[in-house]
Amino acid sequence: MRTTEPAQLFAAAKNGDRAALARIISLVERGSQAGAELSRMAFSRAHDTFTVGLTGAPGAGKSTLTNSLVEVMRRRGQDAAVLAIDPSSPFTGGAILGDRVRMQDHALDPGVYIRSMATRGHLxxxxxxxxxxxxxxxxxxxxxxxxxxxxxxxxEVEIAEEADTTIVVVNPGWGDAVQANKAGLMEIADVFVINKADRPGVRETRRDLESMLDMSQPGPWRPPILETVAQDGKGAEEVIEAVMAHHAFAESSGLAGRRREARLAKELSRLAQAMISRKVETLLGGEEFSAAIAEMNAGRLDPRTIANRLIERL
Ligand SMILES: Nc1nc2c(ncn2[C@@H]2O[C@H](COP(=O)(O)OP(=O)(O)OP(=O)(O)O)[C@@H](O)[C@H]2O)c(=O)[nH]1
Ligand SMILES: [Mg+2]
Structure with a gap:
């Protein structure tokens, strides 16, 4: 379907047309006119979204775990989508290919949608x-x-944190929990998963996590610590149970609502700032300000004066 007509695209995507769905996401990413309309429509139609963030060190088994969590959802008759963020970082050069291979289990399942997103080029x-x-x-x-x-x-940490429920994945072995703590993952965890529990050191890692939890500010929700062998799907049911329990807690305690509001405020601010900075670049590169910039280079006009003029033009 080659249409860019928003309502048609949505109808097609809702009917399972994957090309239409991919197109909607791309158009919104590009920030085009059609994208703005699509984004508005999505906002008004997206009821009861539940986002689950998975984060952890490179290679911790996030993709493998996601794969088995999706499997649990499917067994329960529920659809699920996956957004895999490709951080285009030197740490995970092959992440995307890896994800494709690993998540192939679901490639032909219409109840599952997997999309990778790169860090570059979004407004x-x-x-x-x-x-x-x-x-x-x-x-x-x-x-x-x-x-x-x-x-x-x-x-990346912020994105994981902004999910409704955040799973922090660590591995057994000395110091992994400490590393997670250093990376700022301790405060954002709603659920801890010790993945690769088939390896030695699970008890030590659990003890480290428990003692770090003991030392942190006690809140009404103490993140549970679960163990998985993601490759075999072992422990995945329990992770879904813990995620659902956190979801229920967040909804009933008002936490979910507060997080949603904070998230939207942040998104609005980021978007507005990006729009302003794009506009500033356009103005500075345009004819109107070229004379002023020449004056500045000649030492007759200071940057602050020009910036003030520019702000008035916004
Ligand atoms: N022994 C063992 N290996 C596992 C387990 N889960 C995942 N692995 C392996 O660990 C490696 C990394 O798994 P991924 O799922 O790609 O890890 P990731 O966290 O998504 O990696 P990045 O996205 O590159 O950061 C793969 O070779 C998996 O097969 C597990 O429970 N036990
Ligand atoms: Mg991965």
């Missing part, structure tokens, strides 16, 4: 692109969306 960056994509997926009928991000770098 407002990933912190705008990801929630928009999630709303589109919700609007076309995926009520649960898993978002995988590598827990390195502030942006």
């Amino acid at each position: 407002g960056g990933l912190s705008v692109a990801v929630p928009e994509a999630a709303r589109i997926l919700a609007a076309v009928g995926f009520p649960t969306i898993f978002i995988e991000t590598v827990g390195v770098g502030q942006v």
Whole structure:
């Protein structure tokens, strides 16, 4: 379907047309006119989105775990979508190919949609692109969306944190929990998963996590610590149970609502800032300000005066 007509695209995507769905996400990412309309439609249609963030060190088993969580959802008769954030970082050069291979289990299943998103080139960056994509997926009928991000770098951690429920994946072995703590993952965890529990060191890692939880500010929700062998799907049911329990807690305690509001405020601010900075670049590159810039280079006009003029033009 080559149409860019928003309502038609949505109808097609809702009917299972994957090309139409991919097109909607791309158009929104590009920030085109059609994209703005699609994004507005997605916002008004995305009811009851539930996003689950998965984060952790490179290679912790996030994709494998996501795969088995999706399997659990499917067994329960529920559809699920996955947004895999490709951080285009040197740490995970082959992440995308890896994800494709690993998630092939679901490639032909119409109840599953998997999309990779790159960090480059979105207006407002990933912190705008990801929630928009999630709303589109919700609007076309995926009520649960898993978002995988590598827990390195502030942006990635922030994206994981902005999910309704965040799973932090660590591995057994000395110091892994400590590393997670250093990366800022401790505070954002709603559920901990010790994946690769077939390896030695599970008890030590659990003990580290428990003692770090003991030392942190006690809240009404203490993140449970689960063990998985993601490759075999072992422990995946329990992870879904814990995620659902956190979801129920967040909804009933008002936490979910507060998080949603904070998220939207952040998204709005990011988007507005990105729009302003794009506009500033356009103005500075245009004819109107070329004379002023020449004056500045000649030492007759200072940057602040020009900036003030520019702000008035916005
Ligand atoms: N032994 C063992 N290996 C596992 C387990 N889960 C995943 N692996 C392996 O660990 C490696 C990394 O798994 P991924 O799922 O790609 O990890 P990831 O966290 O998504 O990696 P990046 O996206 O590159 O950060 C793969 O070779 C998996 O087969 C597990 O429970 N036990
Ligand atoms: Mg991965």
